[in-house]
Amino acid sequence: MGQRTDALIQGQSDLTVEVDGTHLYRQVDLDSTFLLSRISGRVLGGQGAQTGRSLAIGVNGAVRAVTQTSQLSGATVFSAIVPETAFRDGSNQIRIYETRRSESGLGLLSVKVPAPASYRLDASGAETLLVTPEGTEIPIGDPGVTGWVVSRPSPDRSRIFIGGWGADVENRVLPRSIVLFRDGEFLYAGRTGRYRKDVVRTYGSSEIDNSGYLYEFSLLDFPDPAATEIRVFIHSRDGKASESNYPPPGNTTNWHFRRGAATF
Secondary structure, rough: OOOOOHHHHEEEEEEEEEEHHHHHHOOOOOOOOOOEEEEEEEEEEEEOOOOOOEEEEOOOOOOOOOEEEEOOOOOOEEEEEEOOOOOOOOOOEEEEEEEEEEEOEEEEEEEEEOOOOEEEEEOOOOOOOEEOOOEEEEEEOOOOOOEEEEEEOOOOOOOOEEEEEEEOOOOOEOOEEEEEEEEEEEEEEEEEOOHHHHHHHOOOOOHOOOEEEEEEEEHHHOOHHHHHHEEEEEEEEOOOOOOOOOOOOOEEEEEEEOHHHEEE
């Protein structure tokens, strides 16, 4: 561990991967009680078998962990713990590599990582539209796409947790993305993947059992939390969208929700 990644790269892997929570590494505060040392993600594509593939985790240009891909709820995933000493204040670079071992030692193959999805809201017309990364304009409010969201700060108030569930309950399929906006600007697009027994019970469908999500954000992403407005949307796989349901005012001790948007 600790070898420089640029000295070990030997080519390109056929794998395409997505790393969870990359936004958390953009503004690291080493004095905070919160450092995300567990780096995880999923394999989006590749040739041949995708489980049991050996991966190396690079942090700021050095190999900090080695792990293997495995199956979880139908997805090919990976995770590893890296030392907190691998991080620095400010922006940190996370890279994933497939490993190749030979008589000369460890070699790395660069994996493909898709560009982060970026959505926007278009309120210029009679109705607000969700504009996808491909530029497709989707009316908001399809009744077949629904979900709930709640949120709270961590006990030490260094992080914000935003979690809930979202699904296309009409077609009994998981959504393409859960999309978050901060003060009208795109903040984050994530996937579901947490088991929700209550959703299965309510809609009588095991196909949407992993419709839950929980995202973490550094408080540094919210310079003025009391004045920050968060809105959450559910984007289905077949091009429909709806805004998440929010608890009524007074249902949470940490956040105040109003008018279809959540305010710290």
